[in-house]
Amino acid sequence: MNGPGIQLTLAPELRLFAPPNRRAERVPTTTDGASSIGHVVESAGVPLTEVGRLLVDGHEVPLSYVPREGESVEVLAVDRPQQVTGAPLRFLLDVHLGTLARRLRLLGVDAAYENEDIGDPALATRSAAERRVLLSRDRGLLRRRELFAGAYVYSDNPDEQLRDVLGRFAPALTPWTRCTACNGPLEEADKDSVGDRLEHGTQRSYDVFARCVACDRVYWRGAHHARLERIVVDAVAEFGGGAG
Incomplete structure (x- = not known):
């Protein structure tokens, strides 16, 4: 110049x-x-x-x-919390942010995730088509003009990533309402309706279950529940929302 x-x-x-x-x-x-x-x-x-x-x-x-x-x-x-106009607040995460996607879903936040590298043009096109905020650590991807909206994820640590996104966008938190595997909504399920998919020890030890409406995955408060509960409690305490 x-x-x-x-x-x-x-x-x-x-x-x-x-x-x-x-x-x-x-x-x-x-x-x-x-x-x-x-x-x-x-x-x-x-x-x-x-x-x-x-x-x-x-x-x-x-x-x-x-x-x-x-x-x-x-x-x-950008101001925090950042306001997103033109669509309900929903996210799309690239292939490198799988843990963050699962934690957002755990908190009830709509977080689509590409678990394969489909390429920058396809990600940007999906962001535009579904009107989702693209979360990425790829600066080049965030410069693509066709994005609906985007945000750089500043840390490579999942705990800090979650705090960054929740602090920046202040999404409504509704924990335990979304499938962490596919992002679909969860509904309560009685033991009889899911019993054929449970190990005998699980059937004997647990009585409260949920099922994903989209992929039919079954959830219960198993061995990892205490760790997940800590993530939920900390997020709700700092950023608000109703514990499910």
């Missing part, structure tokens, strides 16, 4: 997207004089899914604004 020079300031939480030599508080940036501020921000490495307000010399501007010589541009992160 060989045009106007501006001062670009990224919010602290956005600087990780920039190259190491451009993570200072204020970075002199040369533009081409025609590109929008949205293009300039993306060129700095920041996915627009992570961008909130844009301020030029203290005044808010749209992504389409073309910066001029000497202006100071401040890029803020």
